[in-house]
Structure formats: C-alpha cells, structure tokens
Amino acid sequence: MKMVMAVIKPPKLDDVRAALAELGVTGMTISAVQGHGRQKGQTEIYRGAEYDINFVPKVKVEAVVEDDRVSAVVDAITQAANTGKIGDGKIFVMAVEQSVRIRTGETDAAAL
Amino acid sequence: MKMVMAVIKPPKLDDVRAALAELGVTGMTISAVQGHGRQKGQTEIYRGAEYDINFVPKVKVEAVVEDDRVSAVVDAITQAANTGKIGDGKIFVMAVEQSVRIRTGETDAAAL
Amino acid sequence: MKMVMAVIKPPKLDDVRAALAELGVTGMTISAVQGHGRQKGQTEIYRGAEYDINFVPKVKVEAVVEDDRVSAVVDAITQAANTGKIGDGKIFVMAVEQSVRIRTGETDAAAL
Amino acid sequence: MKLSPTWRCGLLKAVLASVTLVSAAPSAFAQDAPAGVTPETAFIFNTLLFLIGGFLVMWMAAGFAMLEAGLVRSKNVAMQCTKNIGLYSIAGLMYWAVGYSLMYTGVDGGYMGTFAPYGFDSIGVLSPGDSATAEQTAAAAAASKGLLDTGYSTASDWFFQMVFVATAASIVSGTVAERVKIWAFFIFVIVLAGFIYPIAGSWKWGAGWLDAMGFQDFAGSTIVHSVGGWAALTGAIIIGARRGKYVNGKVMPMVASNIPLATLGTFILWLGWFGFNGASQLAAGSLTDVTAVSNIFANTNLAAAGGVVASLVLMQIIYGKVDVTMALNGALAGLVAITAEPLQPSPALSILIGAIGGAIVVFTVPLLDKLKIDDVVGAVPVHLFAGIFGTMVVPLSNSDASFGVQLTGVVAYGLFAIVTSAALWLILKFTIGVRVTEEEEEMGLDLADIGVEAYPEFGSGSQRIG
Amino acid sequence: MKLSPTWRCGLLKAVLASVTLVSAAPSAFAQDAPAGVTPETAFIFNTLLFLIGGFLVMWMAAGFAMLEAGLVRSKNVAMQCTKNIGLYSIAGLMYWAVGYSLMYTGVDGGYMGTFAPYGFDSIGVLSPGDSATAEQTAAAAAASKGLLDTGYSTASDWFFQMVFVATAASIVSGTVAERVKIWAFFIFVIVLAGFIYPIAGSWKWGAGWLDAMGFQDFAGSTIVHSVGGWAALTGAIIIGARRGKYVNGKVMPMVASNIPLATLGTFILWLGWFGFNGASQLAAGSLTDVTAVSNIFANTNLAAAGGVVASLVLMQIIYGKVDVTMALNGALAGLVAITAEPLQPSPALSILIGAIGGAIVVFTVPLLDKLKIDDVVGAVPVHLFAGIFGTMVVPLSNSDASFGVQLTGVVAYGLFAIVTSAALWLILKFTIGVRVTEEEEEMGLDLADIGVEAYPEFGSGSQRIG
Amino acid sequence: MKLSPTWRCGLLKAVLASVTLVSAAPSAFAQDAPAGVTPETAFIFNTLLFLIGGFLVMWMAAGFAMLEAGLVRSKNVAMQCTKNIGLYSIAGLMYWAVGYSLMYTGVDGGYMGTFAPYGFDSIGVLSPGDSATAEQTAAAAAASKGLLDTGYSTASDWFFQMVFVATAASIVSGTVAERVKIWAFFIFVIVLAGFIYPIAGSWKWGAGWLDAMGFQDFAGSTIVHSVGGWAALTGAIIIGARRGKYVNGKVMPMVASNIPLATLGTFILWLGWFGFNGASQLAAGSLTDVTAVSNIFANTNLAAAGGVVASLVLMQIIYGKVDVTMALNGALAGLVAITAEPLQPSPALSILIGAIGGAIVVFTVPLLDKLKIDDVVGAVPVHLFAGIFGTMVVPLSNSDASFGVQLTGVVAYGLFAIVTSAALWLILKFTIGVRVTEEEEEMGLDLADIGVEAYPEFGSGSQRIG
C-alpha cells in the first residue's frame, strides 16, 4: 500500500474528491494546512505597517491506496487539482507497511 | 522506528492517549482532520437548500515508536478507539528512517 | 527524496523557515498540531474545577527534499528550533517514493 | 376593554401604595400647580419610564442569548441562540394571551388572577378625530380621565411586565443547555410564561396573599430570579448532567467557547438591569419618584461592581487565577442580590450586598458540581442563591420588611416553583422526552437539530475545509 | 436659517395632521392647563422622543453590521464591517447635505423637494445670554415661539430622519455582499441616501403626491424597507450571484460564518425597532400620543414574536430542523410587516401580521434561490416581500387606507426604486465596475481590499500559524 | 446628608452658569407658567437626562471591552475582558468612595476638592409617608425645595459623572494590553479613578482654577480623553512594547483577532457618545436646553461620520486598501475631537473637525510605531491626539474660548497627567512589577493569569482537540 499525500488549493478539494470517487477511492483524510513555495503569500498592511503573510492556505489530502492504484490516483489528482497557475501543489507517495481498520481489526487491503 | 498514524473519532482521543500511556508511549502529535470514507457526512439544509457535509471531523494521532512496540501500539489503539460503529477509523504504519530530538540532538530511539 | 517532518514550537516557525530558506529549501507545508510528550500541558481551573490540558500547541513542518540535502536540513532545523527547553520537538525522516508537481506534471527532484 | 388592574386603580391609590410599598411619595408640590407636575405630564413620565425601562429589559434577552452562547461549547451555540430568540418570543405571546390577566386581574389577596380578556387603551376612543360626534367627544374625555387616574398607559405596563417573564425563562435555558430537547424546552416556556410565573407574580405584584402579608421584593429577586432559578435547578436534576461531565467522581470541565461573547452578554444584562430595577419604581412623574429611580440606578451599579470585585479577589486568593466567567457571574449575582431592594440601602450597604452575591457564586458554583448538578452557565448560584440572599436581607434597610415574612415568601415561592416545574419536566420526560439522544449530544445540537453550525469555518469540532 | 418644514408648520397643524395621519389626537386636556401639558413641556417630550427613538434606530446600524458580518463567510467579514460603518457615515453626510431638504422642503403634493439650505435651531439666537440687547431678547422670544409652534427641535427631527436612510442603505449591503466592489457600493449609497430615498420619502412623508392621495405607511414598510429591498434586488440581479453559488442547477449553500453574531444583530434590530416604529408617532407630549407610542411598542414586539414562532414551526414541519437563520429572518420580517401600521391593529392582528411575515420568509428564501438571485442575507424576502405585504394589509385596521391606494403606492415606489437603482448599478457596472475579480472573490474581499482578515487566528481559510 | 455641590447650588445659579458656560439659557417661558415648564417638571427632565445619558455612557464600558477584545490577539482576549469589567467596577467604587467629593466639593477656584462625605438624596426624608409628623412633613417640604433648587437628583448626577471616569480608565487598558500585569493595572485604575481623574476634573468641572480662567471643554476632550490618553502613553513607554513587536527596526504587526467584535465595540461607543456629549448639556428642562441636546446629537453624529469617511478615503489613497481598524479608530477620533465643543459648531464645521480627527489617526498610528511606542488599540492617537486637537479648535466656534487659555489647559492637564501617572507606573514597576514574564507573554495572559482561553475550540494557538 502507498500513502498518496497531495497538497492542493482549497477550492479544488471538491473536484479532487469527485475524481477519486470515480476511481472508487473514497477513503481519505483531509487537513487544513499552510503552504510555502514558489507561490508567495500576500504582503498586507496593518495599521500602516507592512507585513508578509508567508504562508498560503492549502488543503492536504492523504489517501492510502493499494500499490496498483497509485498511478491512477496520482493522475486523477494531477488532473483534478490543476489550474495551471503557480501554487497548484504537489503529490508525494510514501510506502505504508501496514493498515488496520479499527472497527473490525481487518488489515491491509481489506482495511482501506 | 515506525510512524503509527491513526485516524480516530474525536471523543476517543482521551482513551487512546490513556491506552498509549499505559504502554509507556507518551510521545505523540495530534491534529484535527476531516475524514471521508464509508461513514457519510450529514446532509444539512441551509435556508431551504440541501447540502452535503462530505467530511466528518476526525483526529489524527501520529506516534513514532520503536519497531518492537509497533504491534502493541496498534493493538492498543485498535482497542481503545473501537466503538464498533462505522467510521471508527484506520491505523497506518510507515517506516521512519531517522529521528532527532531538537533540544538535545539525540537521535533515533533516544529521540523518541 | 525524503520527507523531513519536524514538530516544533510555534514561535520558532519563522526562524525555521528562514533557516531553510538559507539552504535554498523553500517548499514546505505547515500545520497546526498538538503535541504530547515530556513537556506537560497546563493544569487549569474552570469555574472551580481542575482540568488538565493534555496537549501543547505545536507546529508541524513537512518538507520533501532530495536525499543529499536531508542532513543539512535536519541540522538547520535542529539549530533554528532549539531553545534548550523541554518541548522543543522532534524531527522525523521518511522515504518518499514519488513526487509530482501538479501544475506541470514534473516529477521527482524537478517537482520539489 | 381596558384592564384596570385592581391593585392600582387610580393615581391616588397608586401614590398611596407607593408610599407604603416603596416609600416613594407623591410630589411635594402636587398641590402647588405651577411648581409641580400636572397629572398628564406625570402620566407621560410614568409611561415613558415603562417604555424606556421596558426596552432596556427587552435588551436583556440579547444579554442572556450572548452570555449563554458564549458559555456553551461551540457545537451547541446555534441551538442556544435559537432557544433564546424562541423563548423571548414565546414568553411574550403567552404573557399576552394569558399571563398578564392571570397576574393582575382579580387577585384580591388570593393565589391567582383570572383569564379575563383585556385590551390596550384604544387610541380611536381617546382621540375620535375632527368629525367626532358629541358622544364620541364625551367618551374620549371620560376615557382620558380614566386613563389619567391609572397614571400610565396599559400597553406600557404590559410591555414592561412582559419582558420580566422572558427573563425568568432565560434563566432556565442557560442551566439546561447542551442537552435539553428544543421543543420540550419551548413547551416548558409556554407553561412557565403563561402560568407558573404569572401565578407566582400575582401573589405579590398582583396584590395577592404575600403582598397582603407584607412580603417585599422590589424588582423580583425572588419572583423573577428565584422562580426562574428553581425551575432551572429542577430541570437540571430531572434532565441530568451532560454526558461526560462527571466521570468517576471527577468533574470534567466543559469550557466556555467564546469569552468575549459571554462578557458582552454580561454587560448587556448590567445595562438592562437599570431598566429592571429603575423602572420598577413604577413612576417617574414626581421629584421623589425620579430621585428614587436615580438612587436605584446608583445602588444597582454599586452592587454589581461589588459583585465583580468580590469574585475577582476571591478567585485570586483561592485559585491564584481570576477566572473571568466567575467575574461575569459575580456581576450578575450582585445585580440579583440588590434587586429585592435597590432603593433603601445606602451605597455602602449596596456594595456589601453585591459583594456577598459575588462571593456566593464563587463558593456555590463548585458546590453544585460536587452534587453533580450540571448548571452550564451558573444560573442557579446567580439567580437562585443570590436571589434568596437578596430577599432575606431586605429587612436590613427596609423597615416594612420582616425576616419572618421574607422567609415565608422565599419558602412559598420555592415550594410552588419546585412542585410545578418538577411536574412539568417529568410530564415532558415521560411523554415527548426532555433529552436528546447520546449521539445527538455528542455530535452537538447544532448539527442534530438546527442544521447549521454556529462557526462552520473555525475550530476542530466543526471545521469545514475547502 | 431654520428650516420650517412646510408639511408641519406649527403645533396646531401638527396636531391636526396627526389626527388624520395617524389618528392620534391632541391631549384631551390641552385647554385645561393645570391638568394638561404645557406647550414647552410637550416640545421637550416630542424632542426627546426623536432623540431616544433616533439613538435606538442609530443602533440598528450596528444590528445590520452584526447580522451581515455573521451571515457572510469569514473571508468577507471585515469587508462587511467596513461597508456597514462606511454606509452609515456616508448616508448621514448625504442626508445632511441634500437629503433632508429634498425630502421635506417645498414638496407640496409634488414629486420631490428642493435643495434649499437649512440649519439647526440656533442656540445663540434662542438664548442670547445675560448681556443681551433688547433686540436680541425680542428675537429670542420670537424664535422660541416659532420653535414651540413647530413642536420639536429641528436637529432632533433631522437626527431621527437621518437614521432611517441608513437603514435603507443597510438593506442593500447585505444582499450584494461578498462580491460587490467597495467603492461602487459607496457611490451607490451616496446616491441612494442623497437622492433616491429622499425623493421617495417626499412623496409621502414630505407631503407629496402619494400623501395627498391618502397612501398610508406609518414607519416605512414601503418607503424605507421596500425601497431598500428593491435597490438590493436590482443590485443582486445586475451584479450576479457569487461564484459557485449556483452550479449545474444546484444551489450550493454558502453557510453563515458566525451564528451568535447574526443573532446579536437581530436582537439589536429588534430593540432599535421600538425607536423606528414608536418614535414614528412623531409626538409624545400628550396622553394620547404617549399611549399610542405604548401600543406601538406592544404591537411591534408581538409581531416580531409572531414572525419568530411562525418560522420556527414552519421550519420544523417542512424541513425537520429549525434553521436559526430563518428564525432570525422571521423576526425581522415580522417587524417589517407591522411597520406600515403598528398602531391600529389589535394585538392579535399584530401577531398574525408578524407571523405571515415570518412565513413569507420561509417560503420565499428558497424561491429566490430557484431564480438564481443570490441574496446573501435574505434581505429581499425580509424587507421587500414582507414590506409589501405589510403595506397591503394596512386597510385591515386603518379605515383611512384603501387597498387601491396602497397598491398604487407599492407599485409607484417599486417602479421608481427599480428604475433609479437599475440605472445606477448599470452606470457603475459600465464605468468603474461593480464586481471584484474572480481571484479576489475566491481569496476573499478581506485580504483583497481591506488588507486585514476578520479572524486571522481561526479557521481553515484564514488560519495563520506561528 | 445631601451634597450640595457648591459649584451649582441652585437652579438659578445653574441657569446663569449655563448661559455663560455653554450658552444655553433658561426657558424663554419660565415666567410664563402655563406655556413653560414647571420647576419640578424641569427637575424630572434634567434627572432623566442624566440617567439616560448615564446608561448610554455606561454602555461605552461594553464598547471598550469589545473593541479591545477584538483588537488584541486571541491568547489575550479573556484577559482583556476581565480587565474591562474589572476596571469599570473598580472605577465606580473609587469614584463613589472618594472621587466625586474630590472633584466637586469645595474646589472654589482651586486645585482639588475635599474628602467630605456625601450621600444621595434620602427618599425617606423627601417622602415621610402617611403617618408623618408635622416636623417630618416640614422637613420633606424643605428637602424637596432644596433639591428642586439644585435642579436634578444627586444620584443621577453621580451616576453620570461616574461613568465618565470609567471611560478614562478604559483608554489606558487598551494601550497597555497584552503585557501589563492585571493587579498592577487594577491598582493604577484605583488611583486614576479615585484621585488623578477627579483632581483633573475639579480644575474645570469642579469650578477650579482652569474654569475660573475660562478654559472650555464641554464634555471632556481633554479632561476625560486626553487625561486617559496621557496615562496610556506614559504606561506604554514605561511598560515597554510587546515582545516581538519591534524587531531590527521593523514593525511586526500583531493583528487584531476579531474584527466584527472591534466593529461592534465602535458602534457601541458611537451610541454611547450621544449620552456622553448630549447629556453634558446637564439640563433638558427647557426648550433651549433640549434643542441644544438635539444639536449636540446631530453634530456628534456628523463628526463621527466625518472621521470614518476621512480615514477610509485616506487609507485608500495612501495604502490602496481600507484597513477597517483605521476606519473604526477614525470614527472614535471624530467623536473625541467634537467632544470639546459639540454644541456651537455648525454641522459643516463638525464634519470638518471629525474628519481632521480621522486624519490624525491615519497619520499618527504609524508615527507611534516609528517611535516604538506600542499602543495596541490606537488609543493614544484617538483619545490624546484627537482630544488635544478638539480642545484647541473650540475657539473657532465658541467665542468664550481663547486659544491661549485652551493651550494653558492642554499643557496643564498634560503635565499633571504625565507626572502623576509616570510616578504611579514607576512605583508599580519597582514594587510589584508592571509586566508579565516573557514566558507568560508568549503563552498568552489568558492561560497564564485567567486560566481560561477566550476561544478554546478555535484557532491554532489555542486549539483543543478531542
């Protein structure tokens, strides 16, 4: 199994979710994160003093999938989250050694 | 070392924390996440228009432990977080290659 | 590539960001987390009843970097986030098998 | 038909009554027309006092809403807002439909009024217009004369009395928050506002048996606050504590979600209390009356200040930290304590009464927790305990009051409120149920029953992403 | 120079006018000096009514600000705060500069007033001081006499009328929230407050053609609320819906970010409405007038309560959950509906009118969504639909009103408001633009135009770390 | 015993004083009984003005609380709420215990009053009841006569003056927020409210030396706002900036945590200011007085509106974005600027004065930052700088004022406030300490000293999970 971790633009979450659903991937965990990269944060002025907002709001999607689905999942996310503008985000894939479904104790593929 | 990453129901966090403490595992990092899976979010109505809340609030627990404690930790979480109802969550185990305690610079097992 | 995941004290984020920038590492993803470890949370009293705040606010920094930069990155974070007081946090390193830049579809090193 | 409350059926009687009831006398200049206040001018002042006092007390509904919305957990905040705007509305409708009559008509030293219909003063009759017939003109003069003798407009009095019943209902909503079913709560309010409170009120303010006995409760430490407090306490016991509040003999704090909101609520209540106590002088059309209103303003403010300072100091001494929610409760307890007699005490005594009210809160909030009585916002210490205290110390400054009679009143109201509200809560419990399911309670009442979260974009429990 | 509004140029006339306009008559005791109210005392009461009513309506500006800040998404909250404090300020300045004259001077049955300069009453003239010359003393006496005949101070009337125009502008800001450009909006407010509203007002309150025809609108269900509502509706259509609101024929709810704030706003508006309706009696210096004010207070409260209960019950029945934002809208719709005639209806009729107002909201909010008209806060159902309804039912209780004339008024105001505001929105659209860019809309107006987030430390969209 | 403030010992004197002080004269009809206002009626109007004005200013305490709670970072919000409700309470108690006497008794052109005891008017004496002896009746008549000559009830005056001192204290709490120790701050308030402010007030309003000299400050631009502002500025310098605010010569913004709360606070203050300025006319019992109050209402509103618009426009021009916190400060600066003379200026001049106030804020907020003076909420620009400006432009509209005397007053108050508050802050610094530890400051004062977080379920810094 692999953990596919994607950092995307928040308004794209719904498209990504839908794209994964089409592949039959419905299990995922989402979190609100802040990104730093080529896309710069804003420079704002508060009461006359400039300040940089160094981070940009992003959404992190983590989905653990079976090995043979990884490339489809990566492609689906790449497509769905793409706006062509800087800051679209990244996808990282990492190995998962073990999975457990807490409710049933099922493991590995059955747990996803 | 392994990273044990569990996605659980928020009200179970305290039980999980206690169960891990009994094993002597006190180091962990927690975050508020949203889950998507078999457990469906709510359908709500706002001002007469239906909408789906696609995600369900969950808590993610990340604990890096030594290899020989992984199965005990996984078991403890499986037990403590179990309600038998859909949406109890998952546990994923990933390999960690290196650990450092920032304060002392200690590494690996000593850093946990 | 490796995922360097650091859990640090929130006020140190800016120093860490700057230290990584000096190394030329500008891609990173940040999230607000809660930590549990040797550093204890507060015991507070609400309306006459004691309660423990078991978790301490922390910031999680995730940066995927090329293998040869890992040790420099780890060192930079260790230095920048250090206050010498308990609760300074940890750094964990994990393997990343694949990286994609969503905007361009570039992969691996080019994607970082 | 205009209700002419028998307990004050004319300016003269009102004036005499006020002499004995609140020791406020008619203008020293009433006989001295050019120097004094004409009856119509006094009528306007009295009516404006009710209207201004009334809108200040109406504003207290917002105060309770904000206080409670600030003190519950965020998953139940929208529900608490709904309950508060709902209860204020329902209380007003019920008090119009039955409460006002039941409280003020035909009590005559007895135990309750009647269901006699009544109406507000007819402008059409008072002012028949240019083309009025002679009969109409005569009727207008007679109606005006009658109204002038009453001393204030009926609707202004109704408005002022109505907002009081909403206060009693608000007290309940705070205590039983985060687990009571919304419609069960609303039914409770219907009965409380339509029957329980008006009957209780009739005993004293409707010139019922306790009034005849000489019981003193200027603006309602007992009649409004304790009655509401008993209903809340009974509810808390019958409904039970929130799940997870008392675990293995330990109190698990469920902390307030929004402190500035609770602070705002307290300031709103404090402001409203000037209307609550000040306009309970019931007249402003003479030098003496308006001076009395002024003294009440000053004493009310001093008592609240005493409550705040007492609780701040005690918290610092006992716990080493100044829990702001206790300071807020302290202000309110000071206000409740002075409400039974805000006119007669000296400023120093007012401060002391308020300060003891504040101390009561600091000591009894943890006590309730020890008894596993889950009062979410501290309404029982604030409204019931400080209300009883305030009622019992009236004799210190008001020579018309006696401890024995005050105790009689406190006990009588206690029994009545406990019995009626326990019966009502129990009926609700065994019919439609008073408590949400475990699952709903865990999910939060906002998602379960309102369908809308209070803060959908903030926080862990309710964070929405994307 | 003091403006002596020709429409009420003396106490006598005012009194006569009030007989016909609002069926409130002079004191029955006016001839009977010691029993009655002296003209100067009446002057003070009338002026205080305007001032107290005025500060209550001014407070409604805060109510709209909180309601709207609570109902928009958190990324646009600081913008909504800015728009509200800005519009209140701009409306006041414009109403001072042109609006007041345009509404009240020289309308004479026509279609608008003039740009005649005017000033507040000069204290220096009224009170020339100790060392006044004989001429000055004579001038003071004459000025005082003239003012006394008017019956109230000019500035108090100006203040009271000024806060009404701010209300009309606030209605617009809620509907077009989250996408309108700030300066385009402010320009709209300049024209609305300086010209559109005053001209509309002149038709009735300035004694223009609709007044001559017998159109009845006591406190402005049509003149204030519908005019504001039409301007809002026109804006919503011309500016278009928020991106992502209507997708593939589906409504995508964009949920309120802060329910207790919206609740607070509603309570503020409810409180302010006592000033809005009550002080629209325009006089408090007689038994009849102050009794009328009292009846208005009671009816206003009952209508709002009816609106809340109706929407709560309907939501429970139709949807199974009691969406609190509908209950808040229901309160406001009840208030708007009773505003056209808060004096004459019986309490029961007031409750009914308010309840139908609440029902209108429940049914028309989804309707607008079906038409893809994106009204962020529900201002069109509340102010326009309930306003029309309230205006049309005036004849039920006011025999001076006829359905035909009421309909004429509703249609005339509708046409005027639609045409003028459509023209204005279109001019803005094709010049400076009315709508922010897609990128700004997505980022949120707070970061794009204000530079400050409303809640920088909370929530997903705006969370700042470290 | 009733305090008969020597500075206004009878209606006659009051009336004469008002002629010269504020150019408001007695009723033109005082001699003309049926047309005029009887002394008792005037007494009631005056007293009501104090009570209504007083509750509006009391409400400003909530305004400051919300403004400051909104402008600090979320980890210090509960602390800011605690400080505000605490300071309002402490200020009231101290002003009762010593301040009122020190400000108003026996100043006689000098530098401070006395510690003479005083009491509110005794209702028991005024109204001895039915069974009064002849002596009691005579005493009542005499007391009533005496009170009537004073023109208002003592407690109403006390109440109105008391809420002013709370305003001065609130100004300080905002500037020194997020780092001052709570008990050190409270001790500062004790001295400020009990001694510094009353002594300052006695110079002018207590008929002290500056009053004798002809210094003009209608409602306290200098006496309340600048004195508070100097105390705040001195505190900011002595306590030092928040850690991390000025780093390597760069200003690091610490942004407001809750914009709608700050907006609400500003609207509350704006509303309260009608009481602050309007009731500072000190009388409403004549045509002239109530007309003056009306003019003050209008001018006050116009000045605030001018302040908002000026700061919005300037921000747009200078920075390209309309920082809402500057618009809020702009409203307040407009209000402070008009406070020194809200009666005499024409509406246009009022707008101009307010607008310059708003401009002052836009330019001096960054200036303070350049000087590394850390004023968390902008209270120094708003209250001190705009207050000085407002005081200095009084001669533009008030011919009794001269620039020289105004400058004397400004300088005298500045020196007095700087010296006394610097001494006090320094004593506190070297005894109990004025500043929390670095660790507490980083953790936030809420967790460190209050034990309760303001928003425990929201946000990064304070997020609680599970």
Ligand SMILES: Nc1ncnc2c1ncn2[C@@H]1O[C@H](COP(=O)(O)OP(=O)(O)O)[C@@H](O)[C@H]1O
């Ligand atoms: N090396 C990295 N490790 C972790 N997260 C990264 C890394 N690089 C970028 N990110 C995340 O991806 C987001 C987008 O990256 P950015 O460089 O701004 O644009 P793009 O994806 O178009 O190249 C960042 O905001 C950050 O959250």
Ligand SMILES: Nc1ncnc2c1ncn2[C@@H]1O[C@H](COP(=O)(O)OP(=O)(O)O)[C@@H](O)[C@H]1O
């Ligand atoms: N494949 C997955 N990858 C990552 N997280 C997952 C995955 N599947 C489920 N989850 C997480 O686990 C939670 C519970 O899963 P769900 O399918 O709803 O119930 P159950 O665990 O009972 O099968 C989800 O809400 C989600 O946060």
Ligand SMILES: Nc1ncnc2c1ncn2[C@@H]1O[C@H](COP(=O)(O)OP(=O)(O)O)[C@@H](O)[C@H]1O
């Ligand atoms: N085994 C672990 N797995 C994951 N996170 C950990 C682990 N141990 C510690 N942490 C994180 O590091 C933080 C600091 O650890 P702590 O033991 O308190 O102090 P120190 O780093 O000084 O030893 C914790 O709050 C937690 O977030």
